[in-house]
Amino acid sequence: MKPLDALAPIDGDLDLTASHRPRPGFADSMVKYARIFRVSLIERMTYRSDFLLGTILRFLPIITTILLWRAIYEGSGQAVLGGFNYREMIAYLLLTNISRLFSSMPGLAAGIARDVREGTLKRYLLQPLDLIGFLLSSRVAHKVAYITMSFIPYAGLFYVCRGYFDGFPDALTMAAYAVSLILSFMVGFYFEASVGMVGFWFLEVTSVLYIVMTLNFFVSGHMLPLDLLPQPWSGLLKVLPFQYMAYFPAVVFQGKIRGVELALHLALELFWAVAFLLLAKGLYRAGLRRYSAYGG
Amino acid sequence: MIAGATRYGRMLGGLARYTLAREMAFRGNFLVKVSVELLWMGIMIAFYRTVFGKTSSIAGWSEPDYFFFVGCFFALNGVIETLFLENCNEFAELVRTGDLDFLLLKPIDEQFLISCRRIDWGTAPNLVMGAVLMAVALVQKGWEFDPTRVAAFFATFACGVAIAYSFMMILTSVSVWMVRNQSLMEMWWLFSSLARYPREIFAGRGAEPLGKFFTFVIPILLVSNVPANVMVRVLDPRMVAWTAAVAVASLWVSRRFFQVALRSYRSASS
Numbered sequence: 354m355k356p357l358d359a360l361a362p363i364d365g366d367l368d369l370t371a372s373h374r375p376r377p378g379f380a381d382s383m384v385k386y387a388r389i390f391r392v393s394l395i396e397r398m399t400y401r402s403d404f405l406l407g408t409i410l411r412f413l414p415i416i417t418t419i420l421l422w423r424a425i426y427e428g429s430g431q432a433v434l435g436g437f438n439y440r441e442m443i444a445y446l447l448l449t450n451i452s453r454l455f456s457s458m459p460g461l462a463a464g465i466a467r468d469v470r471e472g473t474l475k476r477y478l479l480q481p482l483d484l485i486g487f488l489l490s491s492r493v494a495h496k497v498a499y500i501t502m503s504f505i506p507y508a509g510l511f512y513v514c515r516g517y518f519d520g521f522p523d524a525l526t527m528a529a530y531a532v533s534l535i536l537s538f539m540v541g542f543y544f545e546a547s548v549g550m551v552g553f554w555f556l557e558v559t560s561v562l563y564i565v566m567t568l569n570f571f572v573s574g575h576m577l578p579l580d581l582l583p584q585p586w587s588g589l590l591k592v593l594p595f596q597y598m599a600y601f602p603a604v605v606f607q608g609k610i611r612g613v614e615l616a617l618h619l620a621l622e623l624f625w626a627v628a629f630l631l632l633a634k635g636l637y638r639a640g641l642r643r644y645s646a647y648g649g
Numbered sequence: 650m651i652a653g654a655t656r657y658g659r660m661l662g663g664l665a666r667y668t669l670a671r672e673m674a675f676r677g678n679f680l681v682k683v684s685v686e687l688l689w690m691g692i693m694i695a696f697y698r699t700v701f702g703k704t705s706s707i708a709g710w711s712e713p714d715y716f717f718f719v720g721c722f723f724a725l726n727g728v729i730e731t732l733f734l735e736n737c738n739e740f741a742e743l744v745r746t747g748d749l750d751f752l753l754l755k756p757i758d759e760q761f762l763i764s765c766r767r768i769d770w771g772t773a774p775n776l777v778m779g780a781v782l783m784a785v786a787l788v789q790k791g792w793e794f795d796p797t798r799v800a801a802f803f804a805t806f807a808c809g810v811a812i813a814y815s816f817m818m819i820l821t822s823v824s825v826w827m828v829r830n831q832s833l834m835e836m837w838w839l840f841s842s843l844a845r846y847p848r849e850i851f852a853g854r855g856a857e858p859l860g861k862f863f864t865f866v867i868p869i870l871l872v873s874n875v876p877a878n879v880m881v882r883v884l885d886p887r888m889v890a891w892t893a894a895v896a897v898a899s900l901w902v903s904r905r906f907f908q909v910a911l912r913s914y915r916s917a918s919s
Contacts, residue, residue, distance in 0.1 A: 403827040407839075414842040417845065417850070568692075
């Protein structure tokens with residue numbers, strides 16, 4: 354794994370001193386994770402041209418989605434479908450891309466399962482490094498790099514599509530939106546980490562992962578607003594945590610959820626983030642008891 | 650020429666048997682892979698059923714016609730994924746690690762070996778699933794059998810596969826220069842999203858030129874549109890001829906492009 358290879362000298366440094374030194378304090382700990390962050394950032398920037406091509410291609414589905422929904426609204430002859438007019442629908446679908454920018458975790462669960470299967474998990478057990486902490490800080494780095502590099506193309510896209518929006522919402526809604534996005538990152542991260550931990554029990558999880566991710570694509574509201582689905586599906590999917598990974602932040606930005614309901618949902622989102630955090634940690638602890646460190 | 654074709658045919662058969670034996674060693678995994686595809690199809694159906702609950706047509710396509718289109722794309726994409734996608738996906742890694750050397754040394758056409766050496770049986774049932782969806786759509790539509798349309802469908806379907814394969818080869822070849830980090834699978838998914846919807850959605854200011862661009866300049870829109878159209882909508886001989894011409898031309902262009910790309914391969918780190 355690349356980030357780990359690149360980390361070798363830092364790990365070595367930690368290894369030498371760890372046994373002679375008292376437990377590192379909070380500041381030392383932060384320095385350690387800040388270094389992981391930096392290395393991951395550099396690693397992320399290595400394949401720039403590929404990254405650029407990927408970013409350009411990423412806009413194709415957005416174009417076709419806009420055109421498809423235009424055809425759907427024209428075909429239906431109605432102005433409002435499921436509480437969304439055409440402009441709101443496109444704005445919603447664009448906003449779910451921002452939600453997914455925060456909540457999607459490509460390769461996270463598969464990486465954990467691989468570490469378990471191939472025995473490379475040992476690194477985390479031998480060194481004063483927490484697996485989940487390590488993954489979290491390197492993931493934050495990837496996200497920062499990705500979001501920074503995507504900023505200009507996305508800003509361009511939203512500028513071109515500004516006609517679908519009614520300007521920026523008020524400051525309070527923006528604050529709630531920011532919080533919902535950060536929490537959607539947490540929900541996404543700990544959810545996928547939990548799925549990866551299943552690797553302790555089943556050696557091959559990629560297939561299970563595909564099922565989960567495929568389902569998530571639909572149930573998170575990435576394909577269409579959950580309100581469009583008939584009852585009871587719409588109500589059911591709004592109870593599940595997956596809506597926080599795409600649907601919820603988008604409708605917060607659109608001002609469709611306000612006041613007490615908004616506060617309640619933010620609290621629920623936090624609850625799910627913490628619940629998945631505890632689940633991931635619990636599964637990790639339970640998994641380590643089964644772990645037999647083959648290979649590596 | 651014929652001897653060569655037989656040799657490659659035999660080799661493809663051998664590779665198919667070998668990969669099937671490998672796949673069957675992990676039957677559970679195979680079943681899960683198939684269920685993922687089933688699930689994905691279920692999601693597509695749920696999505697369009699929801700949409701057609703609100704409208705009776707999309708860009709002039711009625712519900713049965715549209716589902717025929719979805720089935721056609723699903724089947725066509727299934728063929729591409731079964732035969733080529735996984736192979737092409739590994740190409741970047743072969744370039745990065747220098748393992749491509751071992752493939753280039755073999756006394757066989759490089760493009761054949763790189764794009765056909767493994768068959769991903771897990772996605773092969775997609776062809777059947779797509780066919781079932783198409784059949785159901787035809788029954789719902791009350792379609793009457795027409796041999797001309799069926800023949801045109803199979804011909805343009807094959808052309809669609811050839812065009813999609815060519816685009817995938819071009820995208821794959823680019824990794825010689827880029828030493829790709831991201832997966833081709835994702836790139837392909839993004840690029841093929843253009844072929845996932847009827848061409849008629851490219852209507853109105855701005856979109857129409859774009860639709861023409863992707864029909865005549867980068868003709869990815871022909872891939873599933875033309876076969877679906879000739880079967881359930883309009884059988885336009887000019888469009889069929891254009892698709893056949895594009896299929897031949899794109900195969901040639903992609904092969905040339907691949908060869909040019911290989912010349913830039915530096916065989917690093919092997």
